[in-house]
Amino acid sequence: MGIFDEIKKKLSHEFIDIVEWLDTTNDTIVHRFERYQNEIKNNAQLIVREGQNAVFVNEGQLADVFTPGTYTLNTRNLPILTTLKGWKYGFDSPFKAEVYFVNTRLFTDEKWGTKNPFMLSDNRFGLVEIRAFGTYSFRINDPGKFVVDVVGTDGNFTNYEVNEHLKSLIVTRFTDTVGEANLPIELYAANTSELSETCQDVMQPEFNRVGIELEKFYIENVSMPEELKKEIFEYSRLDKLDMTKLSQFKAAKAMEAAAKNEGGTAGAGMGMGMGFVLAQQMGNMMGQSSQPLGNQAPQSASVPPPIPLQVTYFYAVNGQQTGPVSFERLQELFASRTINRDTLVWKQGMSNWTALKDVEELKSFLGGNTPPPLPGA
Template identity: 80%
Template sequence: MGLFDKIKEKLSNEFIDIIEWLDYTDDTIAHRFERYQNEIKNNAKLIVREGQTAVFVNEGQIADVFKPGTYTLSTQNLPILTTLKGWKYGFDSPFKAEVYFVNTHLFTDEKWGTKNPITLSDERFGLVEIRAFGTYAFKIADAGMFIKEIVGTDNNFTNFEINEHLKSLIATRFTDTVGEANLPIELYAANTSELSETCQDVMKPEFMTVGISLEKFYIENVSMPEDLKKEIFEYSRIDKLDLDKLTKFKTAKAIEAAAANEGGTAGAGMGMGMGFVLAQQMGGMMTPNMGGQQQAQTQMNQGASMPPPMPAAVQYFYASNGAQQGPVSFEQLRALFASRTINKESLVWKQGMSGWMALQEVEELKAFLGGNTPPPLPA
């Protein structure tokens, strides 16, 4: 072999014959194939495996995109390569181009979350703050666009580099979506599936502008301050209870507590008295017919006339959300005030009043405001 042939063989061996990328990591999205002086030999083999896409870039412009398969790089079957400057010296010359392999498999279990609380306006609880977090999955749908818009000249691009951008985009769009949903605050935790689907539909077009497909999006938790949670739970209980039954239940609990009071003779006497009252009431409920017969017999024996009927309990009407509500009893109105359904400025009306008045202006309702101080003794 002559000296010229040895030099020719040595130079030909420096050119790349096989172009492939074996990915041994789980986080690499794009990898630039390294080769000697950017030169690729004519008729070289390009091997693109499943889950990969190869992108040829010449002087900053995308020349071609290859899907999975094995290709022979020549002008005969890839006419677009004739535009590369390396071919102007003949088909036997090497050509120069950058080759990027893009990982197109699904990247799963990526985390997202709101860095700062999101402020929302609720009709019943006013301004409230919530936080949210979850997971999402994505894959590269347009390798050429992704290389052009995101990767640039990075020789090894990982999902860590893109995640910060994607998480910022998710947090912004999540804030917009929940703000427009206008759900009652207590329903956010119960509607995470519906919110997840809505957020995914909103975010998909923006992901695609950089060649990324948002495949899955999950909201795992929506959290709020503990004091707001307690207020919501209390409101939900009151909202589902019969206010009249609730008032009777609380009264019975108060009687029970007073009867168990061991603080002195007065307490014991009060407990005994209340116990007698309860005993009489329960006796009356258990033997209504017997009590009625005895009362009738007594009246006949004494010739007493029937007493007048008990006066009817005062019924109140109140305004809520611009609409008239009621009628309710005094105790029911007190419970509505305690649950913040109405306040001291809410309008109320009862029979005998000339017009609607603020609750704080009605004499017998001022007790709701905590005014338990008795008037001064007369001189």
């Protein structure tokens, strides 16, 4: 081999290009390999590292896509580009093509959230406003489609740019999915895992259309106004309460408070009455009466009977429970038309609230009763 052949061989090796991209950032998704007038020499070396794909584009048209590895760029390794260029019998160096390196690693901990509250309709609370936020992770699973449909001619496409598009898509699909779920409003915060999985299934086809795989989607929080939270808490408590037992409990507490606050004989009588009522309630609830009433031994004649209990009544006005009040006070309320014949009343021993007109001892309020004759008349 002559000296000129050696020089020629050496120069040919020196002019073989190396096409590669060393990513020094954490947010670049697509990087266009820059060459003067996009010229690449024949038999140039293409190096595609792990977590990358190389996409060749010819005059805006997708050509060849390379996965990780080292390639010699010629007609054998560029079959689509060869067809587009019309190279039937090889080609001469250099050739023109745009090369885009696509980062295919997993991008994690990306944030999303609703910029403004959105409206939901609830059967009990009407229209309500809620917000939501969370995280998601994605990767490019079709580099060719992503470059053509999303990147275009952008020479350095970053994570920020694609996230702006993805966040809008996520919020739109999340709002639709939550609206169609038709869950009670208080269950959204308690079912974030199930909602996250459902939203991911709904969004995945939208991501696939542009060559992106939605790897994970998380709803971290669903929030609502404080006033609505208080209403939900109150509703949940009332839904679990036994209203009859609650009424009995409040009656006992009211009598206890009256006994403590009123002095003199009235206070003592109320305290004693309270004691009898509580004793009777405890006996009924605990079932500790071991002997039927009819079989109890008669009391000694020398022991006076217990002081009669003063009967007190509760009544309902505008859906609110009021009382307890005495028989005389209830009669005054009827006379002043604060209550009427249809007002619901309740006293100790009654199983349910009953209209005043249907309570035997209160029928005298209605008039029309004739008093019995005086003794000896």
